[in-house]
Structures are given as structure tokens and as C-alpha cells.
């Protein structure tokens with residue numbers, strides 16, 4: 186127990202000192218996960234909106250597949266990206282393995298299904314509600330998609346935050362394709378895994394506290410968004 | 421059945437909407453059961469009938485929101501297309517309100533008709549008595565205010581045909597009067613109005629012709645004067661007196 190107390194003290198000192206290595210790790214984590222969130226929103230919202238508004242054979246199958254992909258194990262995604270980016274792989278010539286770009290690619294693959302599946306649900310509910318109004322106005326598909334994307338803005342930001350939360354907390358994919366290289370690809374989760382195994386618990390605990398704080402902040406944002414949406418009658 | 425008076429023949433016809441052999445079937449039930457209908461080419465046509473008679477379904481079919489199981493709706497002699505809908509507007513029994521401000525809801529509807537002028541949107545709001553509420557989140561409006569917003573959108577589109585499905589159902593008497601004036605004005609400007617109402621007084625005040633439907637069939641179509649003075653079917657007479665018809669307990673229970 187004494188150990189724990191001293192580790193905690195060390196962790197707090199670590200956080201308060203804000204030394205450059207520590208800040209670098211947090212910065213890279215945020216950069217990788219925010220980039221992955223941005224790309225996954227670009228892809229996922231388009232896919233989700235299309236599935237929400239369109240009618241075609243096999244649509245139900247696509248939705249089931251997408252929902253299943255929400256639960257993709259990060260290590261499997263990491264392995265898949267590794268196989269593609271490794272020197273012998275089809276994209277090996279790009280030389281991306283063990284770079285932040287590879288980590289962004291892996292996390293984008295991991296969370297795009299989350300964005301697509303959740304936004305599909307949000308947008309489909311909205312579209313059902315608006316269907317007759319849109320039909321009466323004679324709106325084409327692109328105008329309908331634009332309208333539901335805008336009207337679903339509060340819920341969609343929540344979806345993006347959920348995706349960000351998942352990517353920033355994930356370790357399996359980034360450790361495989363990033364390799365946890367100091368000053369290059371070391372992020373919070375991989376650093377925690379490494380430092381714990383090395384017995385450097387105070388750094389691990391410090392990073393863990395930061396991760397928790399990020400999770401809390403994301404959830405607080407979600408809650409306040411919900412609140413303002415329902416105040417405006419937009420829920 | 422329909423009597424055309426002399427005054428009607430001189431009016432320029434902006435469009436013609438009619439249907440032939442219209443059937444809308446769900447499972448075994450023929451909810452709309454073989455309707456042939458020529459509307460007066462101008463003025464206000466009112467569809468009346470018991471709850472569940474098929475009035476809302478008929479309006480949806482006429483507006484092209486539902487595909488008929490049999491028969492067709494014709495617009496200027498051609499089957500209804502999405503393009504025809506740009507000349508029509510509809511106010512639903514339950515208005516659909518977007519998650520935006522009042523003004524943005526209105527502008528969204530007008531934009532679908534290529535009207536992007538903010539002033540025109542504000543004018544439409546003023547017409548339905550919503551001035552001052554333009555920056556309110558529209559979903560927080562009261563039921564009656566939502567109804568007016570929907571009407572403002574429809575009228576702002578300046579349609580050739582305006583469908584109203586119980587558009588004044590949740591309005592206070594003063595608002596009902598105001599809305600009736602707006603509808604009459606639109607009609608005088610050449611918009612063909614086809615409306616559903618349960619308000620017999622309103623039907624009397626506004627209608628040029630009345631169509632009585634029951635269980636998905638037209639029982640009577642007559643100029644308003646003669647319909648209210650002496651309905652030619654027992655069912656219509658019972659409806660006007662506020663009784664259920666003797667032949668069936670309730671239209672929806674069969």
C-alpha cells in the first residue's frame with residue numbers, strides 16, 4: 186500500500202512538472218486520435234447518411250455488418266494494417282509502418298464503423314420523421330442528406346465524441362502498427378503498457394490519470410450537448 | 421353529381437387534378453376503394469367524413485406521397501410526377517417541424533421552390549401571425565403555432581394546389597378566423613384548395629364544393645350550398661347531424 190501511495194505521489198509530481206517527454210506523449214495521443222476521428226467522421230457520416238436515406242437490396246445486410254464491425258478488436262485491426270504496411274505487404278513501399286500515419290490509419294479503420302453505424306441510426310430516425318415533408322417539398326436525395334446531417338448535428342457530435350473516446354483509449358492497434366517508439370510513436374496507452382511492464386509505475390499512473398481526465402471531459406461535453414439540445418427542443 | 425354553375429366557366433384553369441379508379445390497399449383492406457374524382461378547377465373543395473374514412477390517405481394519394489395500388493392520379497392529364505409536386509403544397513394533420521428556428525424552417529421550405537429571399541420568408545411569417553417568433557427554436561412552438569408555421573410554409577410556396585389536412589384543428593377561434601382569411605385569399609389569387617376538416621362551420625364558410633367520403637368511397641360530391649341544405653345520402657345527413665350512420669357502428673370497425 187505504501188508503494189501505491191508513493192507511486193501516486195510520483196504520478197502527481199509527474200503531471201505537475203509537465204516535462205517535455207510527458208507532454209509529447211499526450212500531444213501525440215491527441216494528434217493521432219483527433220485525426221482518426223476527423224477522417225472517420227468524413228467517411229462514416231457519408232456512409233451512415235447514405236444508408237439512412239437510401240433503399241437498395243442488401244441494405245439490411247450492410248447495416249448488420251456495420252453494427253458487427255463496431256466491435257472490431259483493436260489488435261485485429263492492428264494486425265490487418267500491419268500486414269498491409271509491412272515491407273512485404275502490398276502497401277509496404279509507402280514506408281508507413283511505425284509512423285504516426287500508420288496509427289491514424291489503424292484507428293480510422295477501427296472507429297469508422299462506429300461513426301457510420303451510430304450516425305446511420307440517428308439519421309434514419311430523423312429521416313423517418315421528415316420523410317413526408319421532404320417528399321411533399323420534392324427534395325432530391327442530396328438535399329435530404331444535407332438536411333438530416335444538419336438537423337442531427339447535436340447527436341452527431343455526440344457520435345464523434347464517442348468515437349474519439351474509443352480511439353484515444355485503444356492500445357491494441359497502435360502498439361502493433363506504431364511500435365511504441367520513443368519520441369516518434371509513443372502514445373499514452375502504449376506508454377502505460379510499457380512503463381508498467383518496466384515497473385515505472387508513477388509515469389504509468391500519471392498517464393492513466395490524464396486518460397481518465399480526457400474520458401471525463403468527453404463525457405461532460407456529451408452531457409452538456411444533450412442538455413442544450415433538449416433545451417432547444419432538438420433532442 | 422357535380423353541378424357546375426355559370427360563374428365557374430369563365431375562370432382560367434391553372435391546372436387540373438383528378439383521379440380515376442383510385443385504390444389503396446393494405447393487406448386485404450381497401451382503405452381507398454375505387455375513387456373517381458374531378459375537383460372543381462378553382463375555389464375550395466372540402467373533403468368530409470368520419471374518422472378513419474380515408475380522408476388523409478386520399479390527400480396523400482392526390483399529392484403523390486403514396487403510390488396507389490390501382491388507378492391513377494392525373495395532373496394536367498399526365499400521371500403525377502415529382503415535378504408536379506413543385507406546384508403543390510400540403511399542410512399535414514401533424515405538422516413536421518425541423519430542428520431549426522422558425523425562420524429557418526420556413527426558408528427551408530421556400531428554398532425547395534427556388535425562393536431564397538429572406539424578405540419573402542419574413543412576409544410569409546407575418547401572414548400567418550408569427551412575426552417576432554422568427555428566431556425561436558421551432559419545435560418549442562405551441563401546437564397552434566406549429567400549425568401556422570406549416571401553413572406559412574405552404575402558402576409561401578405559392579402553390580397551384582394547396583392541400584390542407586385539418587389545418588386549423590388545434591387553433592383558437594381567432595386564429596381559425598385568421599387562417600381562414602389566408603386560405604380564402606390564396607384561393608382568390610388562384611390557388612386551388614383541397615382541404616379536410618371536421619369543422620362543419622368551417623366547411624360551410626369556405627367550401628365551393630363538398631366531397632363526402634365513407635369507408636374509402638365517395639358517397640356524395642356536391643356544391644357546398646346544396647350539400648349543406650339537403651345532403652342526398654343518409655350517411656352524409658347523419659354526419660352533418662353528428663350521428664353515426666345506422667348501417668355501420670363505426671367506419672373503422674368492419
Ligand SMILES: Nc1ncnc2c1ncn2[C@@H]1O[C@H](COP(=O)(O)OP(=O)(O)OP(=O)(O)O)[C@@H](O)[C@H]1O
Nearest residue numbers: 446451469470471472473474475476477478513672
Ligand atoms: N399504412 C396504413 N396501414 C394500414 N392501415 C392504414 C394505414 N394508413 C391508414 N390506415 C387506415 O386507413 C383508414 C383511413 O385512414 P385516414 O388516416 O385516411 O383516416 P381519416 O379519414 O383521415 O381519419 P381522421 O378523421 O381520424 O383523420 C383508417 O382506418 C386507418 O387506420
Ligand SMILES: [Mg+2]
Nearest residue numbers: 475476513585
Ligand atoms: Mg386524417
